[in-house]
Amino acid sequence: MRIVLLGSPGSGKGTQASRIIGKYNIPHISTGDIFRDNIKRQTSIGLEAKKFIDKGHLVPDDLTLKIIEDRFIQPDCAEGFLLDGFPRTIVQAEALELELQKNVKKLDAVVNLDVHDEAIISRMTGRRVCSKCGATYNLTFNKPTVDNICDKCGGALLIREDDKLETVTNRLKVYKTETQPLIDFYKQKGILITVNGELDAEVVFQNICNALEQF
Ligand code: ADP
Numbered sequence: 048m049r050i051v052l053l054g055s056p057g058s059g060k061g062t063q064a065s066r067i068i069g070k071y072n073i074p075h076i077s078t079g080d081i082f083r084d085n086i087k088r089q090t091s092i093g094l095e096a097k098k099f100i101d102k103g104h105l106v107p108d109d110l111t112l113k114i115i116e117d118r119f120i121q122p123d124c125a126e127g128f129l130l131d132g133f134p135r136t137i138v139q140a141e142a143l144e145l146e147l148q149k150n151v152k153k154l155d156a157v158v159n160l161d162v163h164d165e166a167i168i169s170r171m172t173g174r175r176v177c178s179k180c181g182a183t184y185n186l187t188f189n190k191p192t193v194d195n196i197c198d199k200c201g202g203a204l205l206i207r208e209d210d211k212l213e214t215v216t217n218r219l220k221v222y223k224t225e226t227q228p229l230i231d232f233y234k235q236k237g238i239l240i241t242v243n244g245e246l247d248a249e250v251v252f253q254n255i256c257n258a259l260e261q262f
């Protein structure tokens with residue numbers, strides 16, 4: 048399976064990704080996670096990407112395409128993958144097509160998580176992420192058992208730098224101009240599945256699975 052998860056920031060891509068990869072046994076490729084890992088390790092890619100991420104801008108296409116190319120050559124991508132947060136621009140989507148065509152491969156489906164802006168703002172300002180294992184929580188919808196501690200590994204839960212209200216507003220604007228056009232791009236290719244992302248996360252997951260199976 049080669050799947051892309053599309054949706055505004057905070058629409059639940061990471062939350063659904065962890066469920067989907069378990070079911071289909073494919074690697075989870077999140078460009079946001081790759082950038083955050085590079086920032087943590089203070090690599091040159093991380094230092095460059097941070098300048099854009101902290102302002103709520105997209106990282107330029109050339110740098111993003113470099114990290115994705117490096118990831119695609121890993122052997123675990125041979126049989127499929129779940130892309131989360133990539134592509135985010137038409138340039139990236141076209142580059143992805145070329146890369147797949149080179150290996151006579153294509154995407155099976157693009158799952159678009161549909162969530163209104165008001166829900167996005169409350170989700171992102173309440174998002175907490177484990178500093179150790181990356182698990183995602185929400186102060187309203189998915190609280191950890193003990194405040195600020197990860198249920199899975201005991202790590203400390205942190206607020207993402209780019210989840211401040213001002214940055215979130217900017218990220219939503221950028222989503223609308225740069226990423227939303229991908230909905231039509233993939234609709235025209237006949238591989239778009241749109242799912243209501245405002246339902247309970249488990250229901251959203253079931254709806255994604257049903258749609259993928261009927262595809
Ligand atoms: P993305 O990867 O698209 O940025 P996340 O998966 O990190 O989004 O989800 C953003 C926030 O919304 C997190 O705090 C997460 O716990 C919460 N969330 C995810 N899915 C749902 C849902 N279906 N209902 C309510 N809250 C959700």
Ligand code: AMP
Pocket residue numbers: 056057078079080082099100103104105106107111131132133134135136139209218
């Ligand atoms: P995410 O974790 O997917 O919300 O990504 C966090 C941030 O990383 C985004 O707001 C962007 O600044 C950057 N980023 C992640 N993926 C991409 C991408 N495909 N293209 C450009 N920037 C990206």
